[in-house]
Amino acid sequence: MSTVSPWVRARGIGRLLAQETNISDLIQYLSDRDPSPWADLVGFVPDRVNREAREANHADLLLSSTARSAVIEVKLGHVMGAEQQQKYEALTARPDLYLAALSFDAGRVDADADRWRFLGLSDLVAAWQDNSDEPARVLAREMAAVLRSWDNSIASVFADSSTEDSLPLATLDQKFLARVVTRRIASDIASRGRLSWAGVTSGGGLPIVQAWTPVRNETSDRAFIAEVRWWEAKPGGELRFGVDFDPRPEGVEDEEVRRAAYDLAMSMDADINSTSLKAAIAESRPDLGELLRRDRPSRPKTKGDWEPVITHGFANAPLPDGRKNNRQRTGPGFYGDGALRFQAIAEIDFGTATARDLVDLLDVTLTYLTERQPGA
Numbered sequence: 001m002s003t004v005s006p007w008v009r010a011r012g013i014g015r016l017l018a019q020e021t022n023i024s025d026l027i028q029y030l031s032d033r034d035p036s037p038w039a040d041l042v043g044f045v046p047d048r049v050n051r052e053a054r055e056a057n058h059a060d061l062l063l064s065s066t067a068r069s070a071v072i073e074v075k076l077g078h079v080m081g082a083e084q085q086q087k088y089e090a091l092t093a094r095p096d097l098y099l100a101a102l103s104f105d106a107g108r109v110d111a112d113a114d115r116w117r118f119l120g121l122s123d124l125v126a127a128w129q130d131n132s133d134e135p136a137r138v139l140a141r142e143m144a145a146v147l148r149s150w151d152n153s154i155a156s157v158f159a160d161s162s163t164e165d166s167l168p169l170a171t172l173d174q175k176f177l178a179r180v181v182t183r184r185i186a187s188d189i190a191s192r193g194r195l196s197w198a199g200v201t202s203g204g205g206l207p208i209v210q211a212w213t214p215v216r217n218e219t220s221d222r223a224f225i226a227e228v229r230w231w232e233a234k235p236g237g238e239l240r241f242g243v244d245f246d247p248r249p250e251g252v253e254d255e256e257v258r259r260a261a262y263d264l265a266m267s268m269d270a271d272i273n274s275t276s277l278k279a280a281i282a283e284s285r286p287d288l289g290e291l292l293r294r295d296r297p298s299r300p301k302t303k304g305d306w307e308p309v310i311t312h313g314f315a316n317a318p319l320p321d322g323r324k325n326n327r328q329r330t331g332p333g334f335y336g337d338g339a340l341r342f343q344a345i346a347e348i349d350f351g352t353a354t355a356r357d358l359v360d361l362l363d364v365t366l367t368y369l370t371e372r373q374p375g376a
Helices: 012-017 020-033 038-042 082-089 107-112 121-126 134-158 175-190 255-267 274-284 307-312 355-371
Strands: 048-053 059-064 069-074 096-101 116-120 195-200 207-214 222-230 237-245 341-348
Touching: 012 020, 012 134, 020 048, 020 059, 020 069, 020 121, 020 134, 069 082, 096 121, 107 175, 116 121, 121 134, 134 175, 134 355, 175 195, 175 207, 175 222, 175 355, 207 355, 222 341, 222 355, 237 255, 237 355, 255 307, 255 341, 274 341, 274 355
Parallel strands: 069 096, 096 116
Antiparallel strands: 048 059, 059 069, 195 207, 207 222, 222 237, 237 341
16 A cells, blocks of 8 residues: 555645635635625625624624624534534624535534524635626636535545446545545434544544444443544555443443443454454445455554553553553553543555445444344
């Protein structure tokens, strides 16, 4: 496999548009040249278009007229958090609320709040592409072309693999595009009754999508996990799967939950293994099985004594030499973070896999784990 990084530095207009603040600045510039296209977009022509307006929760764009106002929140790779959304909804002026983002993020508005409406970024800037003002027209056409190409890239990795429009995940060369893809994957896997989340890895900012299903007779704090993480230094990504527990609601991590998680993982020692997973998937979905590979062991070797960690937790189980304990110094023979997650890893061929494949892969992996839990 190539060791060339899959992420490239965009050029020209593409590099400018890769920053949300730049998109907002350029939309303000188009508005200053001619505000009239806003009539078709938001229903009125603003007298003023301000950036980062303090009176409107530092909105990316605040459109104001004598009778109406509208907030335009621009998002690309990032998401609008619940707190930010609530602050907009609490504004006493009650402006119209719009989320402007790439087309595949449209569903986030419908799921989040009735007051919000969606504006596709490519359609938004295209409102100026036939404008009588030449500078606005030229800029809008360039911007719309780049934004439309990003929409098309995302659509292609979700297209049916049997169609000529389909492209593999390796064609995504911007992290923010992959982040939009993970959000859609999370939404699609949630529609199958799974718990899901999409975001970025801590520190590295790499796209990640996670899915869970509770173990038998339990709730979401006692679950199996399947997750896909993009790589930084080479094309591709990996599937991580296994056991993922949390403290009970309003509770704290203690010996009971640590032991329960570890005992379940150890009881499924032969199943939390990439070879076993691939063999099982290949029986029903050989196309998905072909996407998985692992040339080395799918789990690390045990390191140190895990029992003190179970009993006391990492913070209260220092090493004999007094050093702070952590997963790098004491390992249970599984990948994971903290003392409640126990996983194996399989590599995914992003040169072949599509976003639809990842949805299916997460789903069948959770089914695989559920069917192999003790007593199944």
